[in-house]
Amino acid sequence: MTSAIRTENVWKTYNQGTPRQVDAVRDITIEIEEGTIAALGGPSGSGKSTLLSLIGLLTRPSRGKVFLRTDEVSGFSEVFRTKIRRNTIGFIFQTQYLIPQLTATENVALPLLCTDISRSEAEAIARKRLISVDMEHRLDFTTAQLSGGELQRVSIARAMMNNPQILIADEPSSSIDETLTKELLNTLRTMVNEDGITVIVASHDPLVLEWADTRHLLHDGQLVKDG
Amino acid sequence: MGVRKHSNLASYALGNVLKYRTRSVAIILALFISTSILCSVEFIREGVVTDVSASVDEGPDIILQKLVGGRQAPIPDSWMGNVTNTAGVRTATPRVWGYSEVGSGILLTIMGVNATEYESMSGVVGTDVLETGRFLNETDYRKMIIGQGIVDIMATSAISQQIHVGSLLSLITFEGELIEFEIVGIFDSDSKIYSYDMILTDLKSAREVLGYDNSTFTDIAIWTNYGTDLNSVAFRLDTGIGEARVLTRDAISDLMLKAYTGRAGITALLWLVVLLAVILLAFTASSAGSEEARREVGLLKALGFDTVDVLEIRMLESITLSLLGVSLGISFAIIFDFIFGAPLLAGYILGWSLVLLPGGIPLTISVSTLFTVYAVGVIPILVAAVVPSWRNAITEPDVVLRGV
Numbered sequence: 001m002t003s004a005i006r007t008e009n010v011w012k013t014y015n016q017g018t019p020r021q022v023d024a025v026r027d028i029t030i031e032i033e034e035g036t037i038a039a040l041g042g043p044s045g046s047g048k049s050t051l052l053s054l055i056g057l058l059t060r061p062s063r064g065k066v067f068l069r070t071d072e073v074s075g076f077s078e079v080f081r082t083k084i085r086r087n088t089i090g091f092i093f094q095t096q097y098l099i100p101q102l103t104a105t106e107n108v109a110l111p112l113l114c115t116d117i118s119r120s121e122a123e124a125i126a127r128k129r130l131i132s133v134d135m136e137h138r139l140d141f142t143t144a145q146l147s148g149g150e151l152q153r154v155s156i157a158r159a160m161m162n163n164p165q166i167l168i169a170d171e172p173s174s175s176i177d178e179t180l181t182k183e184l185l186n187t188l189r190t191m192v193n194e195d196g197i198t199v200i201v202a203s204h205d206p207l208v209l210e211w212a213d214t215r216h217l218l219h220d221g222q223l224v225k226d227g
Numbered sequence: 228m229g230v231r232k233h234s235n236l237a238s239y240a241l242g243n244v245l246k247y248r249t250r251s252v253a254i255i256l257a258l259f260i261s262t263s264i265l266c267s268v269e270f271i272r273e274g275v276v277t278d279v280s281a282s283v284d285e286g287p288d289i290i291l292q293k294l295v296g297g298r299q300a301p302i303p304d305s306w307m308g309n310v311t312n313t314a315g316v317r318t319a320t321p322r323v324w325g326y327s328e329v330g331s332g333i334l335l336t337i338m339g340v341n342a343t344e345y346e347s348m349s350g351v352v353g354t355d356v357l358e359t360g361r362f363l364n365e366t367d368y369r370k371m372i373i374g375q376g377i378v379d380i381m382a383t384s385a386i387s388q389q390i391h392v393g394s395l396l397s398l399i400t401f402e403g404e405l406i407e408f409e410i411v412g413i414f415d416s417d418s419k420i421y422s423y424d425m426i427l428t429d430l431k432s433a434r435e436v437l438g439y440d441n442s443t444f445t446d447i448a449i450w451t452n453y454g455t456d457l458n459s460v461a462f463r464l465d466t467g468i469g470e471a472r473v474l475t476r477d478a479i480s481d482l483m484l485k486a487y488t489g490r491a492g493i494t495a496l497l498w499l500v501v502l503l504a505v506i507l508l509a510f511t512a513s514s515a516g517s518e519e520a521r522r523e524v525g526l527l528k529a530l531g532f533d534t535v536d537v538l539e540i541r542m543l544e545s546i547t548l549s550l551l552g553v554s555l556g557i558s559f560a561i562i563f564d565f566i567f568g569a570p571l572l573a574g575y576i577l578g579w580s581l582v583l584l585p586g587g588i589p590l591t592i593s594v595s596t597l598f599t600v601y602a603v604g605v606i607p608i609l610v611a612a613v614v615p616s617w618r619n620a621i622t623e624p625d626v627v628l629r630g631v
Contacts, residue, residue, distance in 0.1 A: 093628070113239055118626070
């Protein structure tokens with residue numbers, strides 16, 4: 001198996017050199033294989049979301065290295081990191097980060113607007129993605145008109161718009177009930193099986209941790225259990 | 228990336244303008260109000276500057292008045308000799324000024340001149356500034372040349388009289404009597420302030436209407452020899468004639484422009500205050516203070532938008548809003564000034580004492596003014612909206628999204 005993601009002794013320190021300095025991630029080395037589902041577990045504040053941000057190239061490590069396949073991406077320029085996010089990574093954020101003024105279709109189409117695909121074409125693809133997550137009855141609804149589970153499904157559809165090789169999900173089950181969580185996990189499992197993508201999920205939900213192929217438990221910014 | 232991407236970004240930006248309705252309407256409305264005020268004032272101010280320049284160009288080099296106890300007094304005939312004998316004076320001609328009316332309730336300016344002397348001044352008042360008719364002759368008595376405004380006001384008066392060359396028109400004298408005049412010409416001057424409400428007649432007739440004693444004048448119009456230093460001649464007149472007040476062409480121009488543009492300046496200051504409010508509004512709407520806008524930038528970056536893409540969106544939004552606001556403001560100002568005659572504002576800027584006939588407001592629109600208004604309206608809004616977005620866009624998406 002090939003390694004899809006690898007971190008090497010990564011640290012992330014916020015507010016460095018100030019009294020509010022926090023080591024959110026401390027000396028973490030993990031490896032996630034391609035086409036698998038990896039879960040990052042641990043209590044709130046253990047560094048799960050920060051590690052996801054490092055892997056998703058949303059922030060740079062203070063120390064250490066992040067590899068996507070064989071490329072050491074943590075040292076890449078911001079332009080190139082943005083390009084990798086655009087072409088390779090899909091995000092399901094903990095709070096979805098959907099734009100309230102846009103409809104479900106427009107929100108899902110968003111990642112393709114910075115590509116050379118026309119807006120109408122992007123919205124056609126978005127509608128297909130939404131239908132694939134059973135949202136055909138809510139295509140033109142704004143986020144205020146959607147339930148927590150529906151918002152999560154819109155978020156999943158958006159994450160899949162760029163056909164990502166890596167899908168990053170931060171607490172995807174936090175705003176949905178157990179039935180919907182199972183549905184969500186099944187959807188993700190199908191994607192892994194059919195498209196061969198790699199999924200990294202941060203969660204403290206035992207159901208999610210149980211379902212993943214590998215588990216990496218964090219505590220106080222450090223990796224305490226791997227595998 | 229090609230045209231489609233930019234088309235997508237433009238479409239997204241325009242969508243934002245429509246979707247963030249409250250913000251968009253607030254910015255457009257504020258810009259509309261501030262630009263309307265500025266342009267309404269500026270069109271009049273520019274018109275006044277153009278008009279004053281034209282009237283000063285048409286007028287004499289020096290005007291001499293008599294002051295007694297700080298007040299203007301009639302000039303005796305005996306002054307003429309002193310004036311014409313002053314070195315550097317080419318021609319000096321007495322004038323009798325004042326105000327009368329034709330029964331419409333609107334005061335009109337009457338100027339009595341020596342026809343031969345006045346006409347002889349090339350480029351001053353001559354047949355080239357008459358639309359129809361002729362200039363006054365030396366022997367003319369109770370004949371007059373009138374401004375276009377008087378033709379207009381008679382046409383729109385209660386009795387709706389179409390007057391033209393050859394028509395008879397009665398003026399009310401200082402004693403309330405009517406004196407009949409024959410119209411021999413109608414002005415077609417560049418200067419509206421100067422000629423729009425003007426009645427030009429001979430000295431004797433003007434004295435009869437205004438109540439001046441024979442052999443007295445209101446002022447003396449002086450033209451200097453070519454190449455003579457105007458200020459030197461003015462100094463000689465000032466020192467040579469006691470009680471004389473000497474006004475050079477430049478001094479008259481300065482006085483008029485200061486009076487008009489000073490008032491315009493106060494209104495422009497008001498505009499500045501409103502514009503600052505608009506900038507503040509735009510800044511607040513798109514700055515780090517607006518959590519929604521900040522998170523949107525972070526999300527776009529996380530989803531793969533480059534910093535330049537984010538800036539392109541914000542620039543298009545700002546340009547659309549500010550162009551719309553400024554254009555609406557300019558359009559309103561044009562309608563307000565040119566069609567409605569700038570009610571209240573014209574009186575304030577031109578002075579309440581000035582006789583304002585319908586259509587008598589000097590108005591000018593110049594490309595440079597429009598360019599300045601667009602630049603002043605668009606650029607600050609652009610900066611106020613783009614700079615905070617740029618700061619968010621160059622910050623790591625994790626920091627912007629999670630606020631860590």
